[in-house]
Amino acid sequence: MIRKNGAKKGQMAxxxxxxxxxELYAGYAADTDIRAHASSGGIVSAILIDLLETGRIDGxxxxxxxxxxxxxxxxxxxxxxxxxxxxxxxxxxxETPVIGAARNLRExxxxxxxxxxxxxxxxxxxxxxxxPGLKEKIPYIIGLFCRGTVAGGLYDDLFLKYGIARSAVAxxxxxxxxxxxxxxxxxxxxxxxxxxxxxxxSYRIAGIHSMPRCLWCxxxxxxxxxxxxxxxxxxxxxxxxxKHSAFVCWSGTGASLMEETIKKGLVTAEYFGxxxxxxxxxxxxxxxxxxxxxxxxxxxxxxxxxxxxxxxxNIFHSLAWTIIFANNRLSRTMKGRKLLFGxxxxxxxxxxxxxxxxxxxxxxxPDYK
Ligand SMILES: Cc1cc2nc3c(=O)[nH]c(=O)nc-3n(C[C@H](O)[C@H](O)[C@H](O)COP(=O)(O)OP(=O)(O)OC[C@H]3O[C@@H](n4cnc5c(N)ncnc54)[C@H](O)[C@@H]3O)c2cc1C
Ligand code: SF4
Numbered sequence: 001m002i003r004k005n006g007a008k009k010g011q012m013a014x015x016x017x018x019x020x021x022x023e024l025y026a027g028y029a030a031d032t033d034i035r036a037h038a039s040s041g042g043i044v045s046a047i048l049i050d051l052l053e054t055g056r057i058d059g060x061x062x063x064x065x066x067x068x069x070x071x072x073x074x075x076x077x078x079x080x081x082x083x084x085x086x087x088x089x090x091x092x093x094x095e096t097p098v099i100g101a102a103r104n105l106r107e108x109x110x111x112x113x114x115x116x117x118x119x120x121x122x123x124x125x126x127x128x129x130x131x132p133g134l135k136e137k138i139p140y141i142i143g144l145f146c147r148g149t150v151a152g153g154l155y156d157d158l159f160l161k162y163g164i165a166r167s168a169v170a171x172x173x174x175x176x177x178x179x180x181x182x183x184x185x186x187x188x189x190x191x192x193x194x195x196x197x198x199x200x201x202s203y204r205i206a207g208i209h210s211m212p213r214c215l216w217c218x219x220x221x222x223x224x225x226x227x228x229x230x231x232x233x234x235x236x237x238x239x240x241x242x243k244h245s246a247f248v249c250w251s252g253t254g255a256s257l258m259e260e261t262i263k264k265g266l267v268t269a270e271y272f273g274x275x276x277x278x279x280x281x282x283x284x285x286x287x288x289x290x291x292x293x294x295x296x297x298x299x300x301x302x303x304x305x306x307x308x309x310x311x312x313x314n315i316f317h318s319l320a321w322t323i324i325f326a327n328n329r330l331s332r333t334m335k336g337r338k339l340l341f342g343x344x345x346x347x348x349x350x351x352x353x354x355x356x357x358x359x360x361x362x363x364x365x366p367d368y369k
Pocket of ligand 1 (some may be wrong): 092
């Protein structure tokens with residue numbers, strides 16, 4: 001049941017979807033096949049497939065992990081049918097060339113939806129603001145919540161560690177469960193290998209090969225997208241048999257599109273609330289939104305600090321950022337990469353667990369962003 005702000009729960013009929021801009025909801029795609037391919041509840045892919053099948057777009061710019069010149073790289077594709085959208089469904093924790101793919105639309109006719117990370121959407125909105133012709137070609141922009149991505153080098157190094165030849169890799173899919181999941185490495189000869197997702201993710205959480213801009217990022221909910229989707233990991237949603245996506249409609253276009261998709265019965269939605277989301281995840285929200293604690297981490301690890309130090313700092317967050325900055329620095333040199341990937345993987349997992357535990361400690365205080 002969707003709840004309008006102020007309305008009592010159960011007041012609205014199921015088919016009278018009302019989605020409030022800037023509010024957070026949880027839901028999932030009704031189609032089990034979409035959910036089987038998706039990262040969370042499949043909301044993003046369900047919207048794209050409906051847009052395509054109702055002729056409102058000619059295709060969608062979606063991304064996945066592929067291989068180029070024997071290196072693992074993010075790839076952005078122009079999907080023009082359901083199969084193409086499902087092939088790229090799921091989360092690809094890698095830098096993707098979304099902006100370049102959007103620019104290439106200048107040469108092509110038709111209307112396209114685009115899926116991107118918050119920073120990509122910020123860049124794209126700026127770019128489109130001076131290009132009205134291209135802006136018309138991209139009527140729907142869908143964002144993903146994001147707290148960090150990595151360069152393809154992480155996979156290059158990880159596969160070397162696991163004895164997988166990079167040149168033999170065709171695509172990599174991340175299959176997420178409620179907790180955990182797998183990295184499925186599809187090889188060019190048709191076979192595949194599997195690595196537990198948590199092993200790859202611990203390198204990402206520890207800051208190894210993270211994109212330099214992620215170290216200073218402070219907006220993670222894709223507020224410039226029409227609709228943004230993410231995970232919802234509260235105790236209640238973890239226990240649910242069907243994995244849910246969280247979603248926020250940031251624009252009127254996004255809200256109307258979502259209302260329509262719900263009314264058609266293609267996705268479900270229940271009110272969760274933005275305030276409640278921020279309260280529930282206060283530790284990680286302040287950790288990833290505020291720059292103050294990173295100042296000390298940057299100074300300690302020899303990185304160039306941005307902004308200015310603040311009077312009040314969450315020391316636990318500063319310690320977590322110090323681990324991230326130090327690992328990031330190491331992963332930018334060949335010697336450092338050899339060292340990090342030569343260590344037993346439990347060492348990196350321990351570092352990632354430490355970062356996670358420290359990041360969840362919320363000690364309040366004034367806004368020191
Ligand atoms: C790098 C990264 C970091 C994330 N961090 C968080 C987080 O901290 N917290 C959180 O709540 N959620 C995070 N997410 C989002 C989350 O993993 C799901 O993508 C989101 O919940 C949507 O799920 P879905 O099942 O509705 O989407 P799906 O139906 O699975 O569709 C996902 C869409 O995203 C596109 N996509 C996947 N990876 C990329 C990429 N790298 N660049 C551009 N497009 C891409 C796919 O092509 C697909 O169209 C992250 C995602 C990524 C890619
Ligand atoms: S953390 Fe920020 S800068 Fe990094 S990929 Fe996500 S949105 Fe972009």
